[in-house]
Amino acid sequence: MDEHKGTVLIADDEESLRSLLVKVLSKMGYATFTAGNGEEVLNEVGQRELDLLIMDIRMPKLDGMEAFKVLRREYPELPIIMMTAFGSMETTLEVMRLGAFDYLTKPFDVPVVKAVVEKAMSSRRGAAGGEPALAQPWVNAFVGSSPLMQDVFKTIGRVSASDSSVLIQGESGTGKELIARTIHQYSNRKNMPFVSVNCGAVPENLLESEFFGYEKGAFTGANQRKIGKFEYADGGTIFLDEVGEMSPQLQVKLLRVLQEREFQRVGGNENIPVDVRIIAATNKDLRQSIAAKTFRADLFYRLNVVSIQVPRLEQRKEDIQLLASYFRDKYCSKLGKEPKRISPEAMEIIEGYDWPGNVRELENAIEHAVVMGSGRVILPEDLPEDILMYQGKDMPDAGERQETLRDRVKAVEKEAIAQALKKTGGNKLQAAKLLDISRRALQYKIEEYGLEN
Numbered sequence: 001m002d003e004h005k006g007t008v009l010i011a012d013d014e015e016s017l018r019s020l021l022v023k024v025l026s027k028m029g030y031a032t033f034t035a036g037n038g039e040e041v042l043n044e045v046g047q048r049e050l051d052l053l054i055m056d057i058r059m060p061k062l063d064g065m066e067a068f069k070v071l072r073r074e075y076p077e078l079p080i081i082m083m084t085a086f087g088s089m090e091t092t093l094e095v096m097r098l099g100a101f102d103y104l105t106k107p108f109d110v111p112v113v114k115a116v117v118e119k120a121m122s123s124r125r126g127a128a129g130g131e132p133a134l135a136q137p138w139v140n141a142f143v144g145s146s147p148l149m150q151d152v153f154k155t156i157g158r159v160s161a162s163d164s165s166v167l168i169q170g171e172s173g174t175g176k177e178l179i180a181r182t183i184h185q186y187s188n189r190k191n192m193p194f195v196s197v198n199c200g201a202v203p204e205n206l207l208e209s210e211f212f213g214y215e216k217g218a219f220t221g222a223n224q225r226k227i228g229k230f231e232y233a234d235g236g237t238i239f240l241d242e243v244g245e246m247s248p249q250l251q252v253k254l255l256r257v258l259q260e261r262e263f264q265r266v267g268g269n270e271n272i273p274v275d276v277r278i279i280a281a282t283n284k285d286l287r288q289s290i291a292a293k294t295f296r297a298d299l300f301y302r303l304n305v306v307s308i309q310v311p312r313l314e315q316r317k318e319d320i321q322l323l324a325s326y327f328r329d330k331y332c333s334k335l336g337k338e339p340k341r342i343s344p345e346a347m348e349i350i351e352g353y354d355w356p357g358n359v360r361e362l363e364n365a366i367e368h369a370v371v372m373g374s375g376r377v378i379l380p381e382d383l384p385e386d387i388l389m390y391q392g393k394d395m396p397d398a399g400e401r402q403e404t405l406r407d408r409v410k411a412v413e414k415e416a417i418a419q420a421l422k423k424t425g426g427n428k429l430q431a432a433k434l435l436d437i438s439r440r441a442l443q444y445k446i447e448e449y450g451l452e453n
């Protein structure tokens with residue numbers, strides 16, 4: 001058998017593209033096989049040990065998208081790079097969300113193909129050698145199945161391919177920055193910088209030089225020329241966070257950059273051309289700021305070419321469970337904890353809470369629970385105090401009964417244990433297994449609840 005670095009299946013209905021990829025990958029030292037449609041892909045994957053699949057989305061018989069979904073389910077370990085034609089960003093985003101390793105936009109450059117393949121192969125080697133690849137591939141995913149978030153995803157998909165300015169509005173912690181990063185990541189600028197400036201955090205007098213840099217001697221202490229964020233972001237994306245906090249004076253300067261696509265460093269008079277995509281975010285209602293004359297209308301319209309309104313978490317309750325599980329996996333993996341379940345009681349509390357701090361608050365609560373919880377299951381008492389307190393308040397007749405959360409949890413627990421014992425005919429070992437607790441813990445609880453007879 002000849003030596004090769006790994007085995008790759010290449011699937012595309014276009015013969016010329018297949019042979020191009022075969023040539024490139026063979027030169028790189030990989031063994032290659034090809035398929036012309038989704039059915040052939042499934043056949044090949046069933047028959048061979050593969051290290052990587054590169055697959056077109058649009059193919060006859062079974063298309064790449066369908067084949068992809070089957071493969072994700074049946075061969076979750078196999079890295080898949082999807083190929084898409086330019087302009088189908090929505091589909092691209094969809095496959096990335098479903099766990100594709102990466103994607104290539106056609107027509108592609110050979111060096112890009114090589115880089116993506118090497119990345120996939122080295123991550124595969126990493127996964128095979130070390131620990132089981134826990135939730136790793138999902139870290140930093142973008143989660144959401146609610147219709148409201150699906151709309152947001154679609155908009156992201158559509159705007160990624162363009163250079164239009166985007167204004168993202170939403171409450172704190174709803175995911176504005178994540179959306180900005182995602183747009184960048186799916187744009188043609190993805191290999192160029194993403195530069196973030198928090199307009200609210202930088203003192204007003206420093207913001208201009210933060211944006212545009214300065215020349216040596218521009219002011220006392222300017223001992224040498226400094227490059228600003230716009231210059232850093234050249235070719236990439238600049239994210240103007242909390243754009244509503246910007247001073248009127250700086251708003252004028254920003255407007256000028258948007259119009260002229262050039263700027264001057266502070267203390268300089270050279271016009272420096274710049275090619276940046278601008279994404280702005282705010283948790284203010286900018287139309288109100290316009291009415292109050294604290295935000296320029298002309299700047300607003302320049303920024304708001306595409307508008308994304310991010311819903312509060314409370315408006316998309318369908319996403320809560322998904323996000324909670326996602327963050328649980330993220331923090332179990334990050335903190336090196338064994339995988340955990342979230343108990344139904346804990347989930348009920350999580351879903352019933354109103355999450356004023358939105359996704360960020362949920363993320364923090366789950367991290368807290370993962371850290372605090374000792375067992376394999378996240379229990380209500382592992383959740384942060386304020387969320388548990390809210391529960392108590394929310395109970396319609398809490399005032400009358402004065403029943404604490406603990407009481408409720410205990411009642412549920414007692415009932416579950418009694419049922420498990422009944423189901424197993426009193427066999428404690430089996431009942432413990434059923435409940436996913438240790439035999440000792442079960443014995444302890446049986447005594448506590450007086451279930452022994």
Ligand SMILES: Nc1ncnc2c1ncn2[C@@H]1O[C@H](COP(=O)(O)OP(=O)(O)OP(=O)(O)O)[C@@H](O)[C@H]1O
Pocket residue numbers: 141142143144170171172173174175176177178179283323359360363
């Ligand atoms: N749909 C989502 N899927 C996965 N993670 C999310 C999602 N939305 C938000 N997050 C995570 O929640 C946290 C808060 O999101 P982000 O920082 O983007 O919010 P923000 O709207 O910019 O908040 P702020 O206005 O306070 O700056 C981040 O860790 C982010 O990764």
Ligand SMILES: [Mg+2]
Pocket residue numbers: 176177241
């Ligand atoms: Mg933010």
